[in-house]
Amino acid sequence: MADPSSYRPKPGQIPDSPGVYKFRDEHRRVIYVGKAKSLRQRLANYFQPLVSLHPRTATMVTTAASVEWTVVSTEVEALQLEYSWIKEFDPRFNVKYRDDKSYPYLAVTLNEEFPRVQVLRGHKKKGVRYFGPYAHAWAIRETVDLMLRVFPVRTCSAGVFRNAASAGRPCLLGYIGKCSAPCVGRVTPEEHRELAEEFCDFMAGRTGTYIRRLEKQMMLAAEDMEYEKAGRLRDDIEALRRAMEKSAVVLADATDADLIALAEDELEAAVQIFHVRGGRVRGQRGWVTDKVEAVDTAGLVEHAIQQLYGEESGDTVPKEVLVPALPEDSEAVTAWLAGRRGSNVSLRIPQRGDKKDLMETVARNAQQALVLHKTKRASDLTTRSRALEEIAEALDLDSAPLRIECFDISHLQGEDVVASMVVFEDGLPRKSEYRRFQIKGFEGQDDVRSMHEVISRRFKRYLAEKEKTGEWVDGDLMEGEVPAQTPGEDDGRPKRFAYPPQLVVVDGGQPQVAAARRALDELGIDDIAVCGLAKRLEEVWLPGDDDPVVLPRSSEGLYLLQRVRDTAHDFAIRYQRSKRTKRIRTSPLDAVPGLGETRKQALIKHFGSVKRLRQATIEQICEVPGMGRKTAESVVVALAQAAPAAPAVNTATGEIMEDDGGGTA
Numbered sequence: 001m002a003d004p005s006s007y008r009p010k011p012g013q014i015p016d017s018p019g020v021y022k023f024r025d026e027h028r029r030v031i032y033v034g035k036a037k038s039l040r041q042r043l044a045n046y047f048q049p050l051v052s053l054h055p056r057t058a059t060m061v062t063t064a065a066s067v068e069w070t071v072v073s074t075e076v077e078a079l080q081l082e083y084s085w086i087k088e089f090d091p092r093f094n095v096k097y098r099d100d101k102s103y104p105y106l107a108v109t110l111n112e113e114f115p116r117v118q119v120l121r122g123h124k125k126k127g128v129r130y131f132g133p134y135a136h137a138w139a140i141r142e143t144v145d146l147m148l149r150v151f152p153v154r155t156c157s158a159g160v161f162r163n164a165a166s167a168g169r170p171c172l173l174g175y176i177g178k179c180s181a182p183c184v185g186r187v188t189p190e191e192h193r194e195l196a197e198e199f200c201d202f203m204a205g206r207t208g209t210y211i212r213r214l215e216k217q218m219m220l221a222a223e224d225m226e227y228e229k230a231g232r233l234r235d236d237i238e239a240l241r242r243a244m245e246k247s248a249v250v251l252a253d254a255t256d257a258d259l260i261a262l263a264e265d266e267l268e269a270a271v272q273i274f275h276v277r278g279g280r281v282r283g284q285r286g287w288v289t290d291k292v293e294a295v296d297t298a299g300l301v302e303h304a305i306q307q308l309y310g311e312e313s314g315d316t317v318p319k320e321v322l323v324p325a326l327p328e329d330s331e332a333v334t335a336w337l338a339g340r341r342g343s344n345v346s347l348r349i350p351q352r353g354d355k356k357d358l359m360e361t362v363a364r365n366a367q368q369a370l371v372l373h374k375t376k377r378a379s380d381l382t383t384r385s386r387a388l389e390e391i392a393e394a395l396d397l398d399s400a401p402l403r404i405e406c407f408d409i410s411h412l413q414g415e416d417v418v419a420s421m422v423v424f425e426d427g428l429p430r431k432s433e434y435r436r437f438q439i440k441g442f443e444g445q446d447d448v449r450s451m452h453e454v455i456s457r458r459f460k461r462y463l464a465e466k467e468k469t470g471e472w473v474d475g476d477l478m479e480g481e482v483p484a485q486t487p488g489e490d491d492g493r494p495k496r497f498a499y500p501p502q503l504v505v506v507d508g509g510q511p512q513v514a515a516a517r518r519a520l521d522e523l524g525i526d527d528i529a530v531c532g533l534a535k536r537l538e539e540v541w542l543p544g545d546d547d548p549v550v551l552p553r554s555s556e557g558l559y560l561l562q563r564v565r566d567t568a569h570d571f572a573i574r575y576q577r578s579k580r581t582k583r584i585r586t587s588p589l590d591a592v593p594g595l596g597e598t599r600k601q602a603l604i605k606h607f608g609s610v611k612r613l614r615q616a617t618i619e620q621i622c623e624v625p626g627m628g629r630k631t632a633e634s635v636v637v638a639l640a641q642a643a644p645a646a647p648a649v650n651t652a653t654g655e656i657m658e659d660d661g662g663g664t665a
Contacts, residue, residue, distance in 0.1 A: 002026065004061045008047045014040040019071040020081045022089075023064035030089035032060050032293070035078040037329065039069050054294035060093045075332035076339070083306045093293050095269075095303050105132040105283075106140045108153070108200055113189055114161070114182045115196035117144055117153045130316070131203045132275075132283040146239045148178040150210070151199040154192065155179065204277060204315075211237060255279045257320035257355070260304055261362035263370040267291055270370035271304050274362050275318075286366070288373045302327035305347075309340055317341035322350050322359060383556055384427030390557030391503070394549050395542065397529055401503035402426055406564045407458075407516070408507040409439075409450045410572035416579045417445070419454040420572035423501070424564050433499075436575045448511045455504070455519035462500055463523060500528060507565050509534040509541050509548075517543035533565045592631070592638045599626050603635070614639045 019039040023032040036042030046067075050058045072078045086094050107120040111127025119140050124130055132140070144155065154161065156171055156179070164170055164183040174181035182192040202210055218233035259274045268290055275283035287307075295303070301323045309317050317340050327333045330347060337345040350356040388400035404424045411417040423433035441453045504520075506512045513532035520528060531549075532541040538558065539548035551558035588610065589600045606624045607613040613621070613635070621632035 002062055002065050004047050004050075004064070007064070007066045009043070009067065014043055014069070015071055016040040017071050018073070018075050018078045019069050020078050020085065021067060021069040022085065022091075023060065023093075024066045024068070025063055026065040030085070030091050031064060032091050032093040033082055033085045033089065035075075035082040037075060039071070043067065043069070056093070056291070057294045060293070063093075075329050076335045079306070079329070079332055079336050083310045086306075087310070095289055095291060095293055095295055095300065096307075104140060105130045106144065106203065107131075108196055108203075110193075110196065110200075114154050114192055117148075117155050117196075117199065124311070129200050131200075131277075133285050145178075147199065147202065148173070149239045150214070150236045151195050151202065152178055152180040153196050153199050154182060156183075203282075255320070256318045257322055258308070258318050259322045259350075259355075259359050259362045260301060260308075260324070261359060261366045262297055262300055262304075262324055263363065263366040264291070264297065264300065265370070268370065268373070269300050270366045270373060271300070272362050272366040272369060273304075273308065274358065274365075276358075277318075284365075286369050288369065297325040298327050301325055302329075302333060305333060305337070309337060313340050314342060317345060319344075320346045320348075322348065322355060324349065324359070324363065384560070387427055387556035387560040390551070390555055391561065394540065394551055394557060395503070395529060395531055397502070399502070401501070401529070403499065403501040404503045404505060404564055405458075405501040406505040406507070406568040407451065407454055408565070408568040408572040409447045409454070410569075410576040411445060412576065416576055417450060418572060418576045418579060419450060420568050420575060421454070421458060422564065422568045422571055424560075424567075427560060429567060434571060436571070438579075447508065448515045451506055451508070451512045452515040452519045455506075455516045456523065459500075459520060459523050459525055463525075500525075502529065504528055504530045505561060505564055505568075506530070506532045507535075507569060508532050509539070513541045513543050531561075533561050538562065588639050588641075589635065591641075592634045595631060595635065599624075599631075602626060610639070 016038050018035075018037055020033065020035045021039060021043060022030050025031050034042070046053075046057065046061050050062070053061070070081065072081060085091075086096070090096070104119050104121050105124075107118055108129040108131075109116045109118070109127070110129055111125070120128070120130070148155070152173075155173065156164070160171060161183050164174075164181075168184055170179065170181035170184050170186070173179035174184070174186070180187045180192055180195060182189065187195070198210070214233050214237050218230050218237065221227075221230035221233060255276055256278070257276045259276065261272050263270045263272075268288060270286065270288045272286045273284065274281055275285075287304075291300075305321065305323075305327070317337055319341075321337065326347065326349060334345060334347045337347060350359050385400075388402070391397070392400045402425060406422050406424075408420050409417065410420070417439040419437040419439065421435040421437070423430045425433075435458070437454050437457065439450050439453060442449060504516055506516050509532055513530060516532075517530045520526070520530065530543055533539075534541060534548070537548075537550075538553075539550060540558075540561065541548050551561075589595060589603065602624055603613055603621070604610070607616060618629065618632045618636055621627055621635055622629055627635075
């Protein structure tokens with residue numbers, strides 16, 4: 001524990017101007033990022049007597065070993081830099097909101113020649129129009145199914161689209177009128193794009209125009225006694241109205257706003273967001289976070305706004321953002337939002353009317369989410385704590401193993417040998433720390449030797465990271481001497497292998513455990529415990545013991561070890577399968593010197609398959625853009641030397657299937 005006075009800047013060193021500051025620990029890792037209108041005034045607050053600080057602030061300043069700052073021109077720049085650094089360094093003492101689930105969006109891929117409507121999750125892609133998020137994917141599919149009557153936009157995958165185009169026949173949706181069938185040329189790319197844009201306009205809330213247009217067309221058809229057409233238009237109008245009913249009208253027709261509400265206690269905070277577009281609730285999402293820093297409601301709102309809009313731009317940032325409390329630098333936050341949107345944004349607290357009523361609804365959702373989270377977490381936290389204590393007691397550890405790393409070896413009959421490393425912290429998986437290894441030291445099947453290699457490589461990296469940060473050096477330093485730092489290495493970013501576990505678990509019995517312990521001993525590491533979990537009887541093996549430790553079947557500790565082991569096993573198998581698949585999918589074109597991936601794909605696209613390419617002449621290959629005669633000759637030679645693959649056989653009919661489709665380069 002550091003004394004804050006030991007690294008307190010001297011009077012006059014800190015500028016009295018806007019900026020962003022970073023606290024680092026003794027290993028140069030960034031542990032907290034903050035911003036201030038005046039760096040001098042803000043940083044002075046951290047160096048008061050510890051008894052006068054908030055307990056969380058006191059914990060942070062005693063964990064830190066240094067502080068540094070960057071001066072900026074405006075408060076808006078400080079807000080942007082703070083967000084960037086929190087995202088980059090992932091400081092442990094900053095409030096970080098994380099989605100409690102991966103919400104599905106309705107997406108329209110306007111970046112494709114023939115835009116596609118589909119359900120997407122995860123990171124947003126450039127050129128794709130998103131609507132939502134929705135609570136359930138089935139809600140999106142029901143809405144799309146209703147709207148395809150009026151806006152028959154493509155919904156099929158790229159493979160289905162190509163197959164339909166090559167066969168000259170549309171899929172079922174094309175036959176029943178729920179797709180305009182651009183794959184077979186029923187509409188031009190321009191006409192199909194116009195359909196997709198109209199679909200987007202309707203989803204964005206501009207519904208009245210289309211309803212009135214269809215009603216007018218229906219009346220004209222009835223007047224002309226085209227009753228079948230009028231009936232279809234009537235059904236289309238009804239379908240659109242049913243789609244609209246799925247999103248209740250809550251505000252005035254033209255309102256585009258996000259409503260953010262909070263429910264909090266001393267330890268945690270829940271955030272709920274309602275996305276209102278065209279007066280209708282188009283999406284909802286929520287987060288729960290630990291209050292690891294001393295922060296009030298206004299600060300939580302500011303963090304939530306950064307999380308929501310830090311990666312957004314244009315119309316995805318609404319005209320209005322309604323909050324329960326204004327951030328401390330509300331003008332700077334408003335200017336930052338306006339910069340991301342490209343036009344003015346109103347950030348305010350609703351005072352009366354429908355917006356205040358809806359904010360109360362959002363707040364009730366936040367309160368329910370916090371209660372539900374606490375109910376679940378209380379049980380989970382108690383169970384995890386008991387599991388870690390049982391493991392510590394069974395393995396005779398000094399303390400509960402808060403970080404556990406598990407290693408597993410996977411192969412298929414001695415080929416494609418790989419290993420996995422999974423990490424559990426406080427009994428929960430930390431997926432960002434998972435790692436994969438290829439066995440490089442030898443060929444063939446030897447799980448014990450493989451385990452020794454993987455453990456050695458992982459902890460050599462750990463020692464290397466310690467040496468770079470000055471936490472550990474080879475040899476003794478003279479008093480006052482500082483270890484040399486490599487430029488750029490002490491930037492505070494989370495390192496790949498910088499954090500040691502308290503317990504290493506290997507998938508296996510005595511031989512694997514002995515190999516892991518030997519690898520650590522060879523590196524001079526004696527403060528990390530090792531155990532193995534054998535699958536046969538779920539026995540726990542310790543180094544040097546002839547008999548295993550047998551945990552009760554009902555033990556929470558055994559269950560946690562099994563979960564860690566099974567996670568490592570699954571992670572290793574997925575990696576091994578991906579390597580095997582990649583090896584199987586190799587092409588004869590891989591043997592052509594100087595032929596890169598781009599030109600291989602161009603060849604396959606031009607000829608349709610490797611089989612047709614094999615039948616082509618040198619002159620025909622030269623017609624492919626970027627292909628010279630010398631390269632074309634090399635392609636012909638490589639394909640001639642490679643034996644053609646055995647034909648595929650339909651196991652149901654015995655029919656030999658010709659390779660006339662697309663190939664893989």
